[in-house]
Amino acid sequence: MIVHTTSESQIVAAALAHATSRHFGGTASIENLGQESGGASRQTWSFDATVNGECHGLILRRDPPLQGRPGGERSSALDRATEFRVIAAAWKAGVRAPEVLFEMQPEDGLGEAYVMRRVGGTAIARKLLRDPPYAAARGRVTGQLGEILARIHATDLATLPPLVTRQAADQIANLRQSLDQLGTPQPVLELSLSWLDRRKPPPIGRPLLVHGDYRTGNYLVDETGVTAILDWEGAHLGDPVEDLGWLCVKSWRFGAVDKPAGGFGSRAELWAAYERAGGAKVDPARAHWWEVLGTARWGIICHTQAWRHLSGAVKSMELASIGRRAVETEVDLLQLLKEGA
Protein backbone atom coordinates (compact mmCIF):
# COMPACT_ATOMS: atom_id res chain seq x y z
CA MET A 1 0.00 0.00 0.00
CA ILE A 2 1.25 3.46 -0.85
CA VAL A 3 1.28 6.33 1.62
CA HIS A 4 -0.13 9.53 0.12
CA THR A 5 -0.42 13.04 1.26
CA THR A 6 -3.84 13.12 2.88
CA SER A 7 -5.07 15.47 0.19
CA GLU A 8 -4.99 12.92 -2.67
CA SER A 9 -6.74 10.26 -0.59
CA GLN A 10 -9.29 12.83 0.54
CA ILE A 11 -9.99 13.97 -3.01
CA VAL A 12 -10.48 10.37 -4.16
CA ALA A 13 -12.66 9.54 -1.13
CA ALA A 14 -14.90 12.57 -1.69
CA ALA A 15 -15.33 11.77 -5.39
CA LEU A 16 -16.08 8.12 -4.60
CA ALA A 17 -18.65 9.04 -1.95
CA HIS A 18 -20.45 11.21 -4.50
CA ALA A 19 -20.29 8.73 -7.39
CA THR A 20 -21.11 5.68 -5.27
CA SER A 21 -24.16 7.45 -3.79
CA ARG A 22 -25.28 8.31 -7.33
CA HIS A 23 -24.89 4.69 -8.49
CA PHE A 24 -26.55 2.91 -5.55
CA GLY A 25 -29.21 5.57 -4.95
CA GLY A 26 -28.45 6.34 -1.30
CA THR A 27 -25.88 8.15 0.76
CA ALA A 28 -22.61 6.19 0.71
CA SER A 29 -19.90 6.31 3.34
CA ILE A 30 -16.40 5.37 2.13
CA GLU A 31 -14.04 3.42 4.40
CA ASN A 32 -10.71 1.58 4.21
CA LEU A 33 -9.60 3.48 1.11
CA GLY A 34 -6.06 2.61 0.05
CA GLN A 35 -4.01 2.43 -3.14
CA GLU A 36 -3.21 -1.16 -4.04
CA SER A 37 -0.56 -0.88 -6.69
CA GLY A 38 2.00 1.69 -7.70
CA GLY A 39 2.51 3.68 -10.82
CA ALA A 40 1.79 7.32 -11.48
CA SER A 41 -0.60 6.23 -14.21
CA ARG A 42 -3.03 3.31 -13.99
CA GLN A 43 -3.86 3.36 -10.32
CA THR A 44 -5.88 0.73 -8.46
CA TRP A 45 -7.62 1.76 -5.24
CA SER A 46 -9.52 -0.52 -2.86
CA PHE A 47 -12.38 0.71 -0.64
CA ASP A 48 -15.59 -0.25 1.13
CA ALA A 49 -18.81 1.67 0.50
CA THR A 50 -21.71 1.37 2.92
CA VAL A 51 -25.05 2.36 1.38
CA ASN A 52 -28.46 1.80 2.98
CA GLY A 53 -26.85 -0.44 5.62
CA GLU A 54 -25.18 -2.68 3.03
CA CYS A 55 -21.37 -2.84 2.68
CA HIS A 56 -19.88 -3.22 -0.82
CA GLY A 57 -16.20 -4.18 -1.30
CA LEU A 58 -15.11 -2.20 -4.35
CA ILE A 59 -12.14 -1.34 -6.56
CA LEU A 60 -11.44 1.93 -8.40
CA ARG A 61 -9.37 1.67 -11.60
CA ARG A 62 -8.06 5.05 -12.57
CA ASP A 63 -5.85 6.97 -15.02
CA PRO A 64 -5.26 10.30 -13.27
CA PRO A 65 -5.87 13.40 -15.42
CA LEU A 66 -3.08 15.62 -16.81
CA GLN A 67 -0.65 12.78 -17.38
CA GLY A 68 0.81 11.95 -20.74
CA ARG A 69 0.04 8.54 -22.13
CA PRO A 70 2.85 6.17 -21.21
CA GLY A 71 5.08 5.42 -24.18
CA GLY A 72 6.21 2.24 -25.91
CA GLU A 73 4.10 -0.92 -25.79
CA ARG A 74 1.55 0.70 -23.57
CA SER A 75 0.44 3.18 -26.21
CA SER A 76 -1.62 0.36 -27.74
CA ALA A 77 -3.45 -0.19 -24.44
CA LEU A 78 -7.20 0.37 -24.24
CA ASP A 79 -8.56 3.52 -22.66
CA ARG A 80 -10.56 3.03 -19.46
CA ALA A 81 -13.98 3.49 -21.07
CA THR A 82 -13.30 0.78 -23.68
CA GLU A 83 -11.78 -1.53 -21.07
CA PHE A 84 -14.95 -1.08 -18.97
CA ARG A 85 -17.14 -2.18 -21.87
CA VAL A 86 -14.91 -5.17 -22.73
CA ILE A 87 -15.00 -6.46 -19.13
CA ALA A 88 -18.77 -5.92 -18.99
CA ALA A 89 -19.23 -7.95 -22.21
CA ALA A 90 -16.96 -10.75 -20.96
CA TRP A 91 -18.80 -10.83 -17.63
CA LYS A 92 -22.14 -11.16 -19.46
CA ALA A 93 -20.64 -13.99 -21.55
CA GLY A 94 -19.99 -15.91 -18.31
CA VAL A 95 -16.26 -15.18 -18.01
CA ARG A 96 -14.84 -15.10 -14.48
CA ALA A 97 -14.00 -11.39 -14.67
CA PRO A 98 -14.62 -8.71 -12.05
CA GLU A 99 -18.15 -7.29 -12.14
CA VAL A 100 -17.77 -3.70 -13.36
CA LEU A 101 -20.40 -1.38 -11.90
CA PHE A 102 -20.10 2.18 -13.16
CA GLU A 103 -17.81 4.73 -14.80
CA MET A 104 -16.73 7.92 -13.08
CA GLN A 105 -18.06 11.07 -14.78
CA PRO A 106 -15.88 14.00 -15.90
CA GLU A 107 -17.35 16.19 -13.13
CA ASP A 108 -16.05 13.69 -10.53
CA GLY A 109 -12.57 15.02 -11.35
CA LEU A 110 -10.68 11.71 -11.10
CA GLY A 111 -9.84 11.39 -14.78
CA GLU A 112 -10.72 8.23 -16.72
CA ALA A 113 -11.87 5.77 -14.07
CA TYR A 114 -14.43 3.12 -13.23
CA VAL A 115 -15.57 1.11 -10.23
CA MET A 116 -15.93 -2.66 -9.99
CA ARG A 117 -16.64 -5.22 -7.27
CA ARG A 118 -13.61 -6.46 -5.34
CA VAL A 119 -12.83 -10.16 -5.84
CA GLY A 120 -10.94 -12.31 -3.32
CA GLY A 121 -7.60 -13.97 -4.00
CA THR A 122 -4.06 -12.95 -4.84
CA ALA A 123 -2.21 -12.50 -8.14
CA ILE A 124 1.29 -12.86 -6.64
CA ALA A 125 2.89 -15.78 -8.49
CA ARG A 126 5.53 -16.47 -5.84
CA LYS A 127 2.79 -17.17 -3.26
CA LEU A 128 0.50 -19.09 -5.61
CA LEU A 129 3.24 -21.43 -6.82
CA ARG A 130 4.80 -22.17 -3.42
CA ASP A 131 2.68 -21.31 -0.37
CA PRO A 132 0.74 -24.09 1.45
CA PRO A 133 -2.74 -22.46 1.42
CA TYR A 134 -2.81 -22.77 -2.39
CA ALA A 135 -1.71 -26.43 -2.59
CA ALA A 136 -5.17 -27.73 -3.59
CA ALA A 137 -5.83 -24.79 -5.93
CA ARG A 138 -2.55 -25.42 -7.79
CA GLY A 139 -3.97 -28.67 -9.17
CA ARG A 140 -7.02 -26.88 -10.57
CA VAL A 141 -5.62 -23.69 -12.07
CA THR A 142 -4.52 -25.12 -15.46
CA GLY A 143 -7.94 -26.60 -16.19
CA GLN A 144 -9.72 -23.47 -15.03
CA LEU A 145 -7.50 -21.24 -17.18
CA GLY A 146 -8.29 -23.37 -20.24
CA GLU A 147 -12.00 -23.30 -19.53
CA ILE A 148 -12.17 -19.55 -18.83
CA LEU A 149 -10.17 -18.78 -21.96
CA ALA A 150 -12.63 -20.75 -24.11
CA ARG A 151 -15.41 -18.55 -22.68
CA ILE A 152 -13.47 -15.36 -23.38
CA HIS A 153 -13.00 -16.44 -26.99
CA ALA A 154 -16.72 -17.24 -27.26
CA THR A 155 -17.73 -13.68 -26.31
CA ASP A 156 -20.33 -12.37 -28.76
CA LEU A 157 -18.54 -9.76 -30.88
CA ALA A 158 -21.77 -7.76 -31.19
CA THR A 159 -21.61 -7.02 -27.44
CA LEU A 160 -18.10 -5.53 -27.64
CA PRO A 161 -17.01 -1.93 -28.22
CA PRO A 162 -14.97 -1.32 -31.41
CA LEU A 163 -11.59 -3.04 -31.01
CA VAL A 164 -8.53 -3.14 -33.22
CA THR A 165 -7.82 -6.40 -35.10
CA ARG A 166 -4.24 -7.67 -34.82
CA GLN A 167 -3.28 -10.48 -37.15
CA ALA A 168 0.00 -12.37 -36.87
CA ALA A 169 1.61 -10.10 -39.49
CA ASP A 170 0.52 -6.96 -37.60
CA GLN A 171 2.15 -8.27 -34.43
CA ILE A 172 5.47 -8.80 -36.21
CA ALA A 173 5.32 -5.34 -37.78
CA ASN A 174 4.56 -3.73 -34.42
CA LEU A 175 7.45 -5.50 -32.70
CA ARG A 176 9.89 -4.54 -35.46
CA GLN A 177 8.74 -0.94 -35.13
CA SER A 178 9.39 -1.07 -31.37
CA LEU A 179 12.88 -2.46 -32.01
CA ASP A 180 13.59 0.34 -34.48
CA GLN A 181 12.59 2.93 -31.86
CA LEU A 182 15.03 1.44 -29.35
CA GLY A 183 17.95 2.04 -31.64
CA THR A 184 20.27 -0.66 -30.24
CA PRO A 185 20.76 -3.65 -32.54
CA GLN A 186 19.21 -6.89 -31.24
CA PRO A 187 20.36 -9.85 -33.38
CA VAL A 188 18.52 -12.60 -31.46
CA LEU A 189 15.24 -10.68 -31.52
CA GLU A 190 15.70 -9.89 -35.24
CA LEU A 191 16.39 -13.56 -35.98
CA SER A 192 13.30 -14.57 -34.03
CA LEU A 193 11.03 -12.07 -35.80
CA SER A 194 12.30 -13.22 -39.21
CA TRP A 195 11.77 -16.87 -38.15
CA LEU A 196 8.22 -15.92 -37.14
CA ASP A 197 7.63 -13.96 -40.35
CA ARG A 198 8.59 -16.94 -42.55
CA ARG A 199 6.25 -19.28 -40.64
CA LYS A 200 3.37 -16.98 -39.79
CA PRO A 201 -0.13 -18.42 -39.93
CA PRO A 202 -2.41 -16.95 -42.62
CA PRO A 203 -4.76 -14.14 -41.50
CA ILE A 204 -7.78 -15.57 -39.75
CA GLY A 205 -11.11 -14.84 -41.39
CA ARG A 206 -13.16 -14.52 -38.21
CA PRO A 207 -11.05 -12.84 -35.51
CA LEU A 208 -12.26 -13.43 -31.93
CA LEU A 209 -11.92 -11.52 -28.66
CA VAL A 210 -8.33 -11.99 -27.45
CA HIS A 211 -7.52 -11.00 -23.85
CA GLY A 212 -4.01 -9.95 -24.85
CA ASP A 213 -2.27 -10.33 -21.46
CA TYR A 214 -3.54 -13.71 -20.22
CA ARG A 215 -0.77 -14.82 -17.88
CA THR A 216 0.14 -15.67 -14.30
CA GLY A 217 0.22 -12.42 -12.37
CA ASN A 218 -2.87 -11.11 -14.17
CA TYR A 219 -5.50 -13.32 -12.54
CA LEU A 220 -6.60 -13.83 -8.94
CA VAL A 221 -6.52 -17.20 -7.20
CA ASP A 222 -7.81 -18.17 -3.76
CA GLU A 223 -7.79 -21.55 -1.97
CA THR A 224 -10.42 -22.86 -4.40
CA GLY A 225 -8.74 -21.80 -7.63
CA VAL A 226 -9.06 -18.93 -10.14
CA THR A 227 -11.49 -16.23 -8.98
CA ALA A 228 -11.10 -13.51 -11.64
CA ILE A 229 -9.21 -12.62 -14.81
CA LEU A 230 -7.75 -9.09 -14.57
CA ASP A 231 -5.78 -6.62 -16.74
CA TRP A 232 -7.93 -6.35 -19.86
CA GLU A 233 -6.22 -3.28 -21.36
CA GLY A 234 -4.51 -5.42 -24.04
CA ALA A 235 -7.81 -6.80 -25.37
CA HIS A 236 -8.18 -6.85 -29.16
CA LEU A 237 -9.56 -9.02 -31.95
CA GLY A 238 -7.33 -11.70 -33.40
CA ASP A 239 -6.19 -15.31 -33.33
CA PRO A 240 -7.38 -16.94 -30.08
CA VAL A 241 -4.27 -19.15 -29.99
CA GLU A 242 -2.33 -15.95 -29.16
CA ASP A 243 -3.64 -16.14 -25.57
CA LEU A 244 -2.67 -19.82 -25.24
CA GLY A 245 0.88 -19.10 -26.45
CA TRP A 246 1.36 -16.04 -24.22
CA LEU A 247 0.27 -17.96 -21.10
CA CYS A 248 3.03 -20.52 -21.78
CA VAL A 249 5.90 -18.03 -22.20
CA LYS A 250 8.62 -19.18 -19.80
CA SER A 251 8.80 -15.84 -17.99
CA TRP A 252 5.27 -16.47 -16.61
CA ARG A 253 6.28 -19.75 -14.96
CA PHE A 254 8.14 -17.86 -12.21
CA GLY A 255 10.70 -20.62 -11.75
CA ALA A 256 8.35 -23.59 -12.27
CA VAL A 257 9.94 -24.10 -15.68
CA ASP A 258 8.71 -27.67 -16.16
CA LYS A 259 5.08 -26.48 -16.00
CA PRO A 260 4.51 -24.45 -19.19
CA ALA A 261 0.90 -23.46 -18.43
CA GLY A 262 1.68 -20.44 -16.29
CA GLY A 263 3.76 -22.51 -13.85
CA PHE A 264 0.80 -24.76 -12.97
CA GLY A 265 0.50 -27.53 -15.57
CA SER A 266 1.25 -28.93 -19.01
CA ARG A 267 0.27 -27.54 -22.40
CA ALA A 268 -1.69 -30.75 -23.10
CA GLU A 269 -3.74 -30.26 -19.91
CA LEU A 270 -4.41 -26.61 -20.80
CA TRP A 271 -5.44 -27.39 -24.37
CA ALA A 272 -7.68 -30.31 -23.33
CA ALA A 273 -9.57 -28.09 -20.85
CA TYR A 274 -9.86 -25.36 -23.50
CA GLU A 275 -11.27 -27.78 -26.08
CA ARG A 276 -13.66 -29.41 -23.56
CA ALA A 277 -15.09 -25.97 -22.78
CA GLY A 278 -15.84 -25.29 -26.44
CA GLY A 279 -12.54 -23.81 -27.66
CA ALA A 280 -11.41 -24.78 -31.17
CA LYS A 281 -8.99 -27.73 -31.45
CA VAL A 282 -5.48 -26.45 -30.76
CA ASP A 283 -2.85 -26.96 -33.46
CA PRO A 284 0.46 -27.55 -31.56
CA ALA A 285 2.55 -25.89 -34.30
CA ARG A 286 0.38 -22.79 -34.20
CA ALA A 287 0.55 -22.68 -30.38
CA HIS A 288 4.35 -22.98 -30.59
CA TRP A 289 4.44 -20.11 -33.09
CA TRP A 290 2.48 -17.87 -30.70
CA GLU A 291 4.69 -18.93 -27.77
CA VAL A 292 7.75 -17.83 -29.76
CA LEU A 293 6.03 -14.55 -30.64
CA GLY A 294 5.07 -14.02 -27.01
CA THR A 295 8.63 -14.63 -25.86
CA ALA A 296 9.99 -12.10 -28.37
CA ARG A 297 7.25 -9.67 -27.36
CA TRP A 298 8.17 -9.90 -23.67
CA GLY A 299 11.84 -9.35 -24.56
CA ILE A 300 10.94 -6.19 -26.47
CA ILE A 301 8.65 -5.03 -23.66
CA CYS A 302 11.62 -5.37 -21.26
CA HIS A 303 13.59 -3.01 -23.50
CA THR A 304 10.72 -0.53 -23.89
CA GLN A 305 10.09 -0.51 -20.12
CA ALA A 306 13.76 0.30 -19.50
CA TRP A 307 13.52 2.96 -22.21
CA ARG A 308 10.73 4.73 -20.30
CA HIS A 309 13.36 5.40 -17.63
CA LEU A 310 16.29 5.98 -20.00
CA SER A 311 14.34 8.49 -22.11
CA GLY A 312 13.59 10.54 -19.00
CA ALA A 313 9.81 9.97 -19.25
CA VAL A 314 9.70 8.27 -15.84
CA LYS A 315 12.44 8.06 -13.22
CA SER A 316 12.40 4.47 -11.97
CA MET A 317 15.14 2.09 -10.89
CA GLU A 318 12.64 -0.73 -11.18
CA LEU A 319 11.89 0.03 -14.85
CA ALA A 320 15.60 0.53 -15.59
CA SER A 321 16.45 -2.88 -14.15
CA ILE A 322 13.86 -4.63 -16.37
CA GLY A 323 16.15 -3.89 -19.32
CA ARG A 324 18.57 -6.48 -18.02
CA ARG A 325 15.83 -9.13 -18.05
CA ALA A 326 15.52 -9.06 -21.85
CA VAL A 327 18.38 -11.55 -22.20
CA GLU A 328 16.27 -14.15 -20.40
CA THR A 329 13.98 -14.18 -23.43
CA GLU A 330 17.00 -14.46 -25.75
CA VAL A 331 18.00 -17.67 -23.96
CA ASP A 332 14.44 -18.95 -24.35
CA LEU A 333 14.13 -17.86 -27.99
CA LEU A 334 17.29 -19.70 -29.06
CA GLN A 335 15.93 -22.80 -27.33
CA LEU A 336 12.44 -22.44 -28.86
CA LEU A 337 13.81 -21.92 -32.38
CA LYS A 338 15.75 -25.19 -32.09
CA GLU A 339 12.63 -27.04 -30.91
CA GLY A 340 10.51 -25.77 -33.77
CA ALA A 341 13.07 -25.98 -36.58
Add this chain to the structure above:
Amino acid sequence: MAQDRPTAAELLAAIADFLREEATPALDRAEPRLGFQMRVAANSLAILEREARLGAGADAREHARLRVLLRRDGTLEDLNRELARQLRTGERDERDAGLMAHLDATIADKIAIANPRWR
Protein backbone atom coordinates in the same frame (compact mmCIF):
# COMPACT_ATOMS: atom_id res chain seq x y z
CA MET B 1 47.51 4.30 -11.94
CA ALA B 2 45.43 1.36 -10.84
CA GLN B 3 43.01 1.82 -7.96
CA ASP B 4 43.67 0.12 -4.63
CA ARG B 5 41.77 -2.93 -3.45
CA PRO B 6 38.87 -3.54 -3.25
CA THR B 7 38.49 -3.97 -6.99
CA ALA B 8 35.26 -2.72 -8.55
CA ALA B 9 33.82 -6.23 -8.36
CA GLU B 10 34.85 -6.67 -4.73
CA LEU B 11 33.34 -3.37 -3.69
CA LEU B 12 30.09 -4.00 -5.58
CA ALA B 13 29.82 -7.44 -3.97
CA ALA B 14 30.32 -5.95 -0.51
CA ILE B 15 27.59 -3.34 -1.10
CA ALA B 16 25.18 -5.91 -2.54
CA ASP B 17 25.72 -8.22 0.46
CA PHE B 18 25.13 -5.36 2.89
CA LEU B 19 21.92 -4.28 1.16
CA ARG B 20 20.58 -7.82 0.97
CA GLU B 21 21.51 -9.04 4.44
CA GLU B 22 21.17 -5.93 6.60
CA ALA B 23 19.26 -3.14 4.88
CA THR B 24 16.50 -5.22 3.23
CA PRO B 25 15.24 -7.02 6.38
CA ALA B 26 15.07 -3.70 8.25
CA LEU B 27 13.14 -2.08 5.37
CA ASP B 28 10.78 -5.06 5.11
CA ARG B 29 9.77 -4.41 8.71
CA ALA B 30 9.41 -0.66 8.29
CA GLU B 31 8.03 -0.25 4.74
CA PRO B 32 7.51 -3.41 2.62
CA ARG B 33 7.24 -1.54 -0.68
CA LEU B 34 10.71 -0.09 -0.18
CA GLY B 35 11.92 -3.54 0.89
CA PHE B 36 10.90 -4.81 -2.54
CA GLN B 37 12.69 -1.91 -4.25
CA MET B 38 15.80 -2.63 -2.19
CA ARG B 39 15.79 -6.25 -3.39
CA VAL B 40 15.70 -4.94 -6.97
CA ALA B 41 18.63 -2.64 -6.16
CA ALA B 42 20.69 -5.40 -4.52
CA ASN B 43 20.00 -7.68 -7.47
CA SER B 44 21.12 -4.97 -9.90
CA LEU B 45 24.35 -4.49 -7.96
CA ALA B 46 24.99 -8.23 -8.18
CA ILE B 47 24.62 -7.92 -11.97
CA LEU B 48 27.17 -5.08 -12.00
CA GLU B 49 29.56 -7.14 -9.86
CA ARG B 50 29.44 -9.97 -12.41
CA GLU B 51 29.75 -7.48 -15.26
CA ALA B 52 32.85 -5.94 -13.66
CA ARG B 53 34.47 -9.40 -13.52
CA LEU B 54 33.20 -10.93 -16.77
CA GLY B 55 32.04 -8.11 -19.05
CA ALA B 56 35.29 -7.16 -20.78
CA GLY B 57 36.13 -10.77 -21.66
CA ALA B 58 32.61 -11.41 -22.94
CA ASP B 59 32.69 -8.28 -25.14
CA ALA B 60 36.12 -9.20 -26.57
CA ARG B 61 35.00 -12.72 -27.45
CA GLU B 62 31.77 -11.44 -29.05
CA HIS B 63 33.73 -8.85 -31.06
CA ALA B 64 36.26 -11.42 -32.28
CA ARG B 65 33.53 -13.86 -33.35
CA LEU B 66 31.62 -11.12 -35.20
CA ARG B 67 34.75 -10.12 -37.20
CA VAL B 68 35.10 -13.71 -38.38
CA LEU B 69 31.40 -14.25 -39.01
CA LEU B 70 30.88 -11.03 -40.96
CA ARG B 71 34.40 -10.95 -42.46
CA ARG B 72 34.78 -7.25 -41.72
CA ASP B 73 36.00 -4.89 -39.00
CA GLY B 74 34.20 -2.21 -37.00
CA THR B 75 33.11 -1.40 -33.48
CA LEU B 76 31.11 -4.01 -31.57
CA GLU B 77 27.96 -1.94 -32.08
CA ASP B 78 28.63 -1.47 -35.82
CA LEU B 79 29.07 -5.20 -36.33
CA ASN B 80 25.94 -6.03 -34.30
CA ARG B 81 24.01 -3.47 -36.35
CA GLU B 82 25.17 -5.15 -39.56
CA LEU B 83 24.27 -8.59 -38.20
CA ALA B 84 20.83 -7.36 -37.12
CA ARG B 85 20.29 -5.92 -40.62
CA GLN B 86 21.25 -9.22 -42.28
CA LEU B 87 18.87 -11.09 -39.97
CA ARG B 88 15.96 -8.78 -40.69
CA THR B 89 16.42 -8.95 -44.46
CA GLY B 90 16.88 -12.72 -44.35
CA GLU B 91 20.43 -12.65 -45.79
CA ARG B 92 21.22 -14.95 -42.87
CA ASP B 93 18.91 -17.23 -40.92
CA GLU B 94 18.89 -20.04 -38.37
CA ARG B 95 20.22 -22.56 -40.92
CA ASP B 96 23.62 -20.82 -40.73
CA ALA B 97 25.53 -22.98 -38.20
CA GLY B 98 28.25 -20.36 -37.66
CA LEU B 99 25.63 -17.75 -36.85
CA MET B 100 23.87 -20.00 -34.36
CA ALA B 101 27.15 -20.92 -32.63
CA HIS B 102 27.95 -17.21 -32.31
CA LEU B 103 24.52 -16.36 -30.87
CA ASP B 104 24.60 -19.30 -28.45
CA ALA B 105 28.02 -18.22 -27.14
CA THR B 106 27.03 -14.54 -26.93
CA ILE B 107 23.81 -15.22 -25.03
CA ALA B 108 25.56 -17.69 -22.70
CA ASP B 109 28.02 -14.93 -21.75
CA LYS B 110 25.20 -12.37 -21.36
CA ILE B 111 23.00 -14.51 -19.12
CA ALA B 112 26.03 -15.47 -16.98
CA ILE B 113 26.16 -11.77 -16.08
CA ALA B 114 22.47 -10.83 -16.02
CA ASN B 115 20.98 -13.91 -14.36
CA PRO B 116 23.17 -17.04 -14.08
CA ARG B 117 20.31 -19.01 -12.48
CA TRP B 118 17.99 -18.58 -15.47
CA ARG B 119 17.12 -21.84 -17.18
